[in-house]
Amino acid sequence: MVKVRSLLIALMVMGIGIWAFIHFSQSEEKKVRKQFDLLSEWASKAQSETPLVMAQKIKKIGTLFAENCVLNVPLYSTSGSFTREEIISYAARGRLLFSELYLKFYDLTVTFPEEGTAKVSSTARLTGKLNIGENVDEIHELECVLKKIEKRWFFSHLEVVEVLKK
Amino acid sequence: MLLKRIVALEGEWVEFRDGKLLINGKELDEPYIRYPCNWNLSPRQVEVNCVYVIGDNRNMPMENHYFGQTPIRRIVGVPLW
Numbered sequence: 001m002v003k004v005r006s007l008l009i010a011l012m013v014m015g016i017g018i019w020a021f022i023h024f025s026q027s028e029e030k031k032v033r034k035q036f037d038l039l040s041e042w043a044s045k046a047q048s049e050t051p052l053v054m055a056q057k058i059k060k061i062g063t064l065f066a067e068n069c070v071l072n073v074p075l076y077s078t079s080g081s082f083t084r085e086e087i088i089s090y091a092a093r094g095r096l097l098f099s100e101l102y103l104k105f106y107d108l109t110v111t112f113p114e115e116g117t118a119k120v121s122s123t124a125r126l127t128g129k130l131n132i133g134e135n136v137d138e139i140h141e142l143e144c145v146l147k148k149i150e151k152r153w154f155f156s157h158l159e160v161v162e163v164l165k166k
Numbered sequence: 167m168l169l170k171r172i173v174a175l176e177g178e179w180v181e182f183r184d185g186k187l188l189i190n191g192k193e194l195d196e197p198y199i200r201y202p203c204n205w206n207l208s209p210r211q212v213e214v215n216c217v218y219v220i221g222d223n224r225n226m227p228m229e230n231h232y233f234g235q236t237p238i239r240r241i242v243g244v245p246l247w
Binding site (some may be wrong): 106107123139149163165166 | 167168210219223232233234235236238
């Protein structure tokens with residue numbers, strides 16, 4: 001009888017352990033995905049955006065990135081390690097070129113190769129209109145690494161993968 | 167995710183001449199193209215474990231169309247007609 005009880009307790013403990021692992025890893029994935037939603041929201045720009053909203057969004061974009069983030073975007077001749085302030089500056093200048101801009105992420109695949117590190121593959125679609133009137137519709141595959149610092153996830157590496165080579 | 171047509175396999179040569187797609191130097195019959203284009207692309211060989219993909223909608227400047235060589239491992243499925 002004692003053995004059966006011990007076995008039941010052991011099974012319950014194991015069950016709780018498995019549940020806790022799944023529950024917490026899922027919630028971490030949700031947090032990581034949320035960062036992409038926020039980047040999408042804050043990078044996007046409606047035609048009616050006021051300077052105040054623009055300033056707020058630019059400031060918020062900075063909060064998503066680590067103190068130093070590696071960017072590798074050969075398409076825009078951007079490669080290297082950038083500080084948060086530099087990224088804010090790039091984002092501000094980039095957004096100014098557009099009268100309307102929408103950034104969306106699709107097919108996010110999140111993995112956790114080690115504790116405190118999330119690796120995310122996704123497809124990014126950038127649509128909008130430049131101030132000179134030209135329409136923009138770009139699709140790129142992204143590989144990102146996010147680091148968990150003090151319970152929050154920050155982009156620490158962002159790379160555009162060349163999917164099609166002419 | 168992109169939907170493209172495979173036009174060449176590894177080792178084959180791809181070229182555009184006045185909008186005509188040439189595979190290994192021979193013009194490919196493409197009845198699915200509704201609007202002709204005037205693209206020109208110098209010959210290039212498809213690398214090992216890769217395929218060359220192009221979309222059917224080519225009524226735009228070549229620079230604005232996403233096409234090219236891609237590793238086979240990136241293919242995730244086929245359309246159901």
